[in-house]
Amino acid sequence: MTVSGPLRKMKTSLTDGVAHYWLRLGDQEVEMNALIGKNISLTWSGVINCIRCGRVTKKSFAQGYCYPCFRDAPETESCILRPETCQAHEGISRDMEWSKNHCLQDHYVYLAVSSGLKVGVTRATQIPTRWIDQGADRAIIVARTPNRFTAGTIEVALKKHFNDKTNWRRMLTNNVDMLIDLLQERDKLKRLLGDEHRIYLKQDFEIMKLSYPVEVYPEKVKSNNFEKTKTIAGELTGIKGQYLFFDHSNVINIRAQGGYNVDLSWN
Helix, strand or coil, X not given: CEEEEEEEEEEEEEECCEEEEEEEECCEEEECXXXXXXXXXXXXXXXXXXXXXXXXXXXXXXXXXXXXXXXXXXXXXXXXCCHHHCCHHHCCCCCHHXXXXXXXXXXXXXXXXXXXXXXXXXXXXXXXXXXXXXXXXXXXXXXXXXXXXXXXXXXXXXXXXXXXXXXXXXXXXXXXXXXXXXXXXXXXXXXXXXXHHHCCECCCCCCEXXXXXXXXXXXXXXXXXXCCCCEEEEEEEEEECCEEEECCCEEEECHHXXXXXXXXXXX
16 A cells, blocks of 8 residues: 655654554555554655645755745744744744744643653643653653743753753663653752742642553664655564654654655555
């Protein structure tokens, strides 16, 4: 069977602690958990469509945008990567209607364990999607704020003491520090924040545990993309974060291939 279309970030859900994935190709979705253990192939047609406006672009920017959208769209403003730079709460945005739904909404500050301990920010509606996308093993919400900017300032304060990046190779090989105590780390950060930030800390808490449909974790991984080879094929042996595992050690980051028009085939 073959399904074709421009790739988008995989849709995810969490059921009984297990991540489930759907590969999106245009307006079509394919359940990927059901294909684990089967031989599949992804073949790039040579065409890239902007994931926002749909126009054909020679080069993809920011994981799927054409240059005009990368330059002008609210989805690519600096605050997407650096929440502390958000100005929507001051009425400044490329698109205020978009910001009302994305920036001027409740945001969480969280601690997660994927490769190691990290601090992060996401909209309240993006839990557990954000953690699945990062391949988190465990995660806990530590603060709730009324907008993206405030969450970003808390993250900046905590980045002096906590990492804010995921080591994707360690995440994909499941090289996770199991000794990290999230409750202990949560109690530690209370002492690191000033009164202006401490008021947003959550008093109730719950550690969420996540697992992924991976047959065997490899000792090493080799990253592939469509610029290296137009066809990526083999047995699908697992999915974690936004990565597909082929024959255990070959991986492709689907999110990084946003807009690439591909044919997905399987028996």
